[in-house]
């Protein structure tokens with residue numbers, strides 16, 4: 001669906017994106033992760049035909065963004081990280097404008113607008129003025145706009161930036177719904193844990209270069225990082241350490257007796273968690289909650305990137 | 311081109327029309343109040359038109375050229391600024407990227423935005439036209455209007471080209487407007503004025519208004535003693551061809567002009 005071939009962008013003497021190679025299969029949700037200034041926006045702008053690559057090319061469904069940008073434009077839905085809205089325009093008029101710009105016949109527009117508004121949960125705002133929407137609503141409106149022409153590839157540049165925690169969650173739910181529609185999605189963020197649970201693959205970019213890519217599992221394997229499992233235990237906490245120390249892949253066990261919790265670092269796959277838990281339960285340790293710590297992904301991110309900027 | 315051929319009305323124009331009609335909202339909160347203001351404005355317009363009719367006696371009709379010239383200067387100064395606003399304003403508002411990722415052709419983009427931008431000024435010109443027509447001396451009407459219509463449209467087109475070019479290249483809207491207006495002032499008024507002064511000093515005939523408003527003619531006048539009507543008539547034609555050519559180039563190459571200007575990433579506030 002999307003192929004980047006040595007995609008490069010140089011601004012004068014600064015190389016913002018450096019020979020990026022990537023392949024996205026149809027239906028893949030690719031999380032594009034990197035610190036500030038890593039080159040995410042630059043890459044996405046090149047894919048959205050807004051910037052011409054200095055070198056290399058990108059193919060959207062086999063169509064080159066360099067040679068045939070006009071054709072690419074109808075294949076992509078692009079949501080910029082920062083965008084403005086027009087004054088004096090109502091929500092449905094805003095969408096109607098973009099629908100007509102995407103050459104959607106007039107007869108189909110109104111039902112289509114109804115559909116995307118329903119999907120983004122903005123139906124009650126249909127007749128509100130765009131500039132009066134809250135930031136989260138504007139983001140959703142922009143997402144609605146990118147869905148109008150039903151593009152097979154969505155390019156979302158930090159769709160959750162600037163949102164409060166609640167709106168972030170809502171945005172995430174919305175994106176999960178989109179995943180079900182079978183679209184290929186490239187979504188950028190600088191927070192790995194935000195994307196990890198719903199992207200099929202992630203790529204970590206730093207200083208314009210892809211430093212790691214694959215599923216989160218694969219990256220953890222590649223980097224030899226341990227996972228941290230947080231357990232909540234109501235009885236048998238004192239036995240946990242002795243039980244787990246015997247397991248080969250467990251690297252460390254930290255028990256917090258007051259809180260009734262225990263953090264287990266281990267070098268294994270996600271699937272191995274089940275074995276660990278079974279072992280504990282068999283031993284009479286009552287584990288009531290087990291989850292992989294999010295700070296782990298942060299650790300992964302910190303480990304892979306070095307804080308360099310292009 | 312893979313996209314379906316553009317059909318129907320330009321989407322950008324429809325969009326601008328909607329915004330234009332909404333401008334009524336700025337008059338007040340209540341629809342009734344808005345209509346009262348609009349209707350009183352219309353009444354005031356009709357009253358002033360009627361009094362103009364009575365005031366302008368046949369002898370005063372020579373006022374035409376003064377009125378026209380003042381209007382032309384005003385308009386001429388507005389045009390580059392207005393057209394420089396089109397894309398620079400979109401860029402400043404952060405709406406340009408969304409617009410440019412739509413499968414609109416360059417021609418649709420440029421024409422739609424420009425027409426939309428000129429909706430207001432065109433309305434004003436339309437409203438002013440009856441005043442001008444009433445003030446035209448019947449005897450010279452054909453000559454005056456002929457001269458105006460042959461010079462003004464190409465001149466405006468040239469200024470529009472200048473504006474759109476600045477709009478595509480300069481990042482801020484205010485900057486684009488300033489550059490376009492500055493260039494237009496320098497080349498459209500200042501130099502011809504200097505030239506006119508020069509003509510007078512070097513014993514030539516008095517500068518004609520077409521010399522003042524049509525730089526090409528003035529420049530020709532600077533080279534030699536070209537004040538014959540036949541040759542000055544070439545000026546507008548020359549200007550028209552030049553302006554149309556520039557505009558066509560601009561429309562076709564608009565893509566390269568506006569898309570690949572390096573964007574300035576505004577950092578988002580959250581960490």
Ligand SMILES: Nc1ncnc2c1ncn2[C@@H]1O[C@H](COP(=O)(O)OP(=O)(O)OP(=O)(O)O)[C@@H](O)[C@H]1O
Pocket residue numbers: 011014016034035036037038039040041042043081190309310572573574575577
């Ligand atoms: N128009 C420009 N001119 C010069 N340099 C630029 C321009 N735009 C971006 N850059 C540089 O390119 C690099 C990558 O920027 P980019 O905006 O792609 O980063 P990003 O990964 O999107 O960062 P963020 O997470 O902050 O959005 C940065 O070093 C930036 O300074």
Ligand SMILES: [Mg+2]
Pocket residue numbers: 040041042081157
């Ligand atoms: Mg960015």
